Amino acid sequence: MQLxxxxEQPALILLQGDLGAGKSVLARGIARGLGVDPRTPITSPTFTLMNHYAARLDLYHFDLYRLSSxxxxxxxxxxxxAFGQGVALVEWPERLNNHEIPGLWIVLEHLGEDSxxxxxxxxxxxAMQLFDRLREAWNG
Structure with missing residues (x-):
């Protein structure tokens, strides 16, 4: 949620991790932090490819797991x-076959049930500006 x-400005956030690593949970937290209405269910767009959520900065949530082409x-x-006026959040960005896309890349590794x-x-x-704000927030 803190992220x-x-x-404060349009951004591209790319979430990598195996099934069950927590990408969708993180996406829900980001959505809530952006101000998406708490009554709005935040679901992974596995079959629709993208869900849009109105917020302080509009959120475009992509899930590329089933991307066929x-x-x-x-x-x-x-x-x-991805490069517009909102926040684009992309699950399974490795399907893009481009690991040099500018954005904040977040890799989640499943270490155990709760870690x-x-x-x-x-x-x-x-992305660097966002990373610096995150570091400042985490370091107090």
């Missing part, structure tokens, strides 16, 4: 959302 609260993303207008290892990588100026 969502720290977002890059053409699907072109038809959806992925670039307009995860989280690795953050910032690519690009906007």
């Amino acid at each position: 969502g609260r720290l977002l 890059p053409e699907e993303l072109i038809e959806l207008g992925f670039d307009d959302f 995860r290892k989280i690795i953050l990588t910032a690519r690009g100026e906007v």
Whole structure:
């Protein structure tokens, strides 16, 4: 939730991790931090590819797990959302076959029932600014 609260400008956040690693749970927290109405269910768009949530910064939540071809993303207008005026949150970004996309990359590793290892990588100026705000918030 803290990450969502720290977002002040459009951003691209890419979530990697195995099934059950916590990507959708993290997505719900980010949505709540952005101000998505608490009565709105935040679900993973596994079959629709994208869900839109109105918030302080609109949230475009992508799940690329079932992506069958890059053409699907072109038809959806992925670039307009990913690099537009809201926050684009992408689960399974490895399906894009481009690990150099500018954004905040978050890798979740499942260590046990209730523990995860989280690795953050910032690519690009906007992601670096967000990373710095996160670090400041976590370090007090």
